[in-house]
Amino acid sequence: MSRLSVVIADDHPVVRTGMRVLLSQDTSFEIVAETSTVPDTLQAVKKHQPAVLVLDLTMAGQSSLPSIPDLITVSPGTRILILTMQEDPAFARAALRSGAAGYLLKEAAAEELVGAAHQVAKGGTYLQPAMGARLAAADLVTPSTGADALLTARELEILSLLAAGHTNLEIARRLHVSVRTVETHRARIRDKLGTETRAQLIAAARERGLLG
Template structure:
């Protein structure tokens, strides 16, 4: 069972998300918070596996809360669900350790699947944000960090930036899920990142993948 905590000051949205999530047999809402203070107070008793975090909430914003949460409870996954498609919010959330970043106009079934994805230790980024990031950078010479990656690791990194899951990467490259995880782990170590979303941002910022 995946225990989820909702952090959003809009009651209608929280109720809607809760109703949708509660129809799933493997996901359960264990708590709701309307502001930063309430979130921090309820967190110990709720013990969530995944926090569905809005950015615009009273007291402390969702980005600040994400940083605090990840510092003290690194195993709890944070999935940001927001109306903000601004790049500064996205980059800030990833830097603070968010495991996923989705926009609120995403279909509800995709939000549910995203909860499962981050609960498994993977990361997910709204496709529109990835495309926007890719559009910011022109292809330049490879950095020294890319030269440290093996050819297979470069292929896996390209798949990560494309938004593929471990299973999809394995199918594309004809390798097992276990082998994919090994490659991803090595990529994290070489790039000095802690999550898939951070690896994607780092790869794009440093031109480690071919850009359109």
Template sequence: MSDRDRPLRVVAADDHPVFLGGLKLLLDTDPGLACIGTAGTGAEAVEVTRRTRPDVAVLDLHMPGTNGVDAARAISVAVPETALLMLTMLDDDESVFAALRAGARGYLLKDAQPAEIVHAIHAVAGGAAIFGPRIAHRIMDHFAVPRTPTSLAELTPRERDILQLLADGATNAAIAARLQLSPKTVRNHVSSIFAKLHLTGRAEAMLHARRAGLGSP
């Protein structure tokens, strides 16, 4: 079985056993997903993710000891190929943007429908950024300020082209194909964009680009 055909490997972390059990059942009953590990604390989430190296880690924010944001930050460093999806009850600005800065590609609330959770896992695994409706509205409200395209002045024309595609949620592979560049060249450009704009991940890059007027309407 090729990587494209196999189920996505997922680690789930939540400190509520009943919710965690239900989430594991959802993952195991979907043919496109497989739960390969669970954790009840942030520290356990980091350890299990380091050991199993899943495609996606689904994290709660409020967990004892190491919280979800700190766990996400540690996972982003230790296992950067693992996409992070936050699944939580917290919808305040501080929690949302702290999670994005820590490397989360998606943010859903726990009242999301099972199909939404499954879709979000596949989306973040594919490199997209995805948010629940209430979170999306909160993000849009936060960035409802005059556009500031001059903030992109430090970027080269090629970097602006790549940021334009990042704004639409394109993966590095899709960007490479669209611009006829090697994947390594795209990765280098993306790293340069993050450094110049002081960004911590793709989700934050997408929001920054949208704020500057890039991306499809």
């Protein structure tokens, strides 16, 4: 029986080592590559066509959320399992909408990583129970429909950074894009949520459960 190939993508060597140790304890997995940046991850996935990609949401200051569709394009058979410290339900929703097969918080990795990897490798979806409960609670209060559902992964990311108090320039530097690009995304978010000012935008996002 062939082993399930895995690529581990995280910019912290200690975390990668921990994941490698955990997954290697199961002989059905074979770690074929480890990466620490989004571009390197795209290259590794394209080269190895792994069964599973364990992917951090942020590597070397760059979000991996927008790269999920590209990763699926270069390797359609790869199942993506997000492993992150990001507890905001909006990010879990955005990752799953973008094509990720699973979402797991790093705090639970030791207990759940192997099982989650098997689940997604078999074609299933894995959502950590605690995160699933948060998503369900948010949807009960403000179901994700209408304009909310039209926000892209990048728009959700920028929205979260705006809510954290970052300026357009700071967001641009953090995401490695131009200030004009951030301004364009911000304008689209305002249009979709029907707001004008920054305060109105953030308030509307919180009311809709987009910021957790």
